[in-house]
Amino acid sequence: MSDGSWFVSTVLSQILIRSLSMPSSVFPLDRLIYHVYLTCLPFNPGSTKHLCSPGAPCILARAFLSPVLDLRLVASSWNTAVLAFQQTKRGAFFEQVEDGVYYPHPWHINTRIRKAVLLSRYRVFYTIASEDGSRGVFLAYDLGEGCAAGRQVVIKAWVENSDFECQREVAAYRALSASAGLGPCKGVPTPVGLPQAQHDPMCDLYALVLPKLGPTLEDLRALLPDGRFDLRMVLVVAIQMIDRYQSIHARGLIHNGMKPANICLAPRDSSDPPGMLYCIDFGFTTELDVHAESPLPSPHRIDAIGNRRFMSVFAHHGISQSQRDDLESLAYLLSYLFHGQLPWDPPSTSTSPTRSSSMSPENRKNQQQQPHVWRLKTATSASVLFRDMDDCFTEFWRDLKGLGHAEMPDYAKIRGRFVRCLDQVERNSGQGEFGWLDVWDRASAS
Template sequence: MSADYVHSFTVCGIYQATHLLGEGATGSVWQAFNILSGLRVAIKTCPIPVDAALPPLLPYEVNIYRLLRDSESEGIPSIHWSGTDGNHQVVVMDLLSPNLNALRRLCRGTLSLRTVCMLAEQMLARIQFIHSRGILSGDIKPHNFALGCYHKARILHLFDFSHAQLFIDPSTGGHVPFRIGRNIQGTIRYASVAAHRSHEISRRDDIESLLYTLLELYHGKLPWYELSKRQGTYFNDQIRDMKEGPEFRDFLSESLPEFRSFHAHCVGLSYGQTPDYALLRGLFRERMQKEGWCYDWVFDWEDGRSSEKGTLVPDDYVFDMRFVERRALDPA
């Protein structure tokens, strides 16, 4: 279905949908506005399963958002309303800007190292935060990160927790034990090797998926890009072999030392071990310092001059800071 498809409907008589933003395995996302306040929001809808025995998907995701709700945190969308409307499960949440995959394409397929370093700073902060709440994303990828709107336009958000899970057992307070035989979850292109092997995932797997995400943002493609567009066990196994084989090692050898150090940390983590988030942030901070770059949070898509290839943003587009509240995002 085209993203330009217009289908107007209301939720609770308050939120008026204007157009479709996208569709996925867990539902459809629409842009809407509050008819009382004019505030623009996003609405995610999912049909209620015909089989009553099937678990409802959207309420589970809403519960994850509630576990992550914290007045001191940033970068997690707020939920405005959730419940059942007609024959759909619905959640109304903050509207975000285009995701990082869309912004990468806007920047002619790749992002500058400076932008990747700044993104890594915030991406690691988001992942560390959800881990501190005992939650794994299970689906770290460029499509699930987006900047906010209005005064949050400099804040990178992590969203879509349909594959999220707890890694802390509420009954024991300990880490969920290792096991095998789990179904592969998340997106194959960015899945960890352990996920490919149907192993129980832990925090190291979110970090490994982040490595693949950063590499794609910087290089434009991962070595297994073409295979990831095909479905089936055979292709999944081929991708897994590439991720732990010479193809990926050769790819890393031709990349930057920061990515090689990042990968070395990933493979050195055992199941259940806490990643060294500070070490990983330090890799990109040192690069920023070495190059003489500052954390001004001006990304490639805002200023095409920061990218050698420029962007596909029309020349007459102006990013006007009158509509953006600068936040103090001190990486120190």
């Protein structure tokens, strides 16, 4: 027994004797429990910072606090007091992680997810995004190996498991993780634990836990001069995203989520190759029957899903999407990364005030008169979309535009063009192995 545990055991033995001989009104157990919890933790030499809670202590805190917890088995008054303490606000956490952050609405997911240690293991400390209070994406500490480990994960959470994004996300990760005969999908994050939205009764929400990856391409683009990738970088993105989509489509899924913020660099501590990219966010994923003899578009109009800047023209019109639509979105992404904008983006107003109330009447009128995005996409030729880019991009565009609904693209042919172009660029430049984190470090330092 460690010195700390011996101290706690000795103190608790005296507490038990006194508590059993005095009425609770004279001997306030809840105050005593609060004191014992907070004073015994510093005796733990394995960790000096405890982000967990009395209701869900981490593995190190649980081992040290075992006398406190074991005493509940033999003293009903102590057990009642401990349970009451764990429900109080002061018993929620041992240490705060977000000073000065307040979420006043109890119904909002930002508030719910911070009520307790999620799933008795994860402590949320940052909101990446939260929509209308019913769903969100968060960063959290994984306390499964103790607070000192501090490994970070991403939590996708929903108030209701009937949320269509929740159902699609979970179904997609199940298909991507365990497709018969295909194995795990390379370049797609594998959920931590079960690929399902687990319910947490304390926070009253459903959570899917995913590994934390590196920065997104949108994060990287924001650091680059003029927000533009060079040709080599765009070719690397093209090759890897063709590979990702080939694997995703082989599992009968259409991503519907192509945008720079949904492509992540590999984390620094991973064993992935330095040029590895991950495809994320499957909340808009739809299924495609790849085994049907002649799959047809749905006879019913479907809701437009995806980012309007990058979605296909067919998606704008509510036509069910297939492989060709994912590739069309990828083509728009490649043009965007190279040029820093798309032909249908509204005119830049960076020299004007950002508040709409301060916008000049002329700029406001121009915004209101912008044509529908799908009309601009339809009118934009390949020569405009891929201006100053290699011919392999125009050939890629010609191939995908010739595909029928659910027709299998020739991924090897498309990928081969990009690979040959990349080889030529690297031979001409004499550059070595490509690494995204190296690019990130250089951009961050400049």
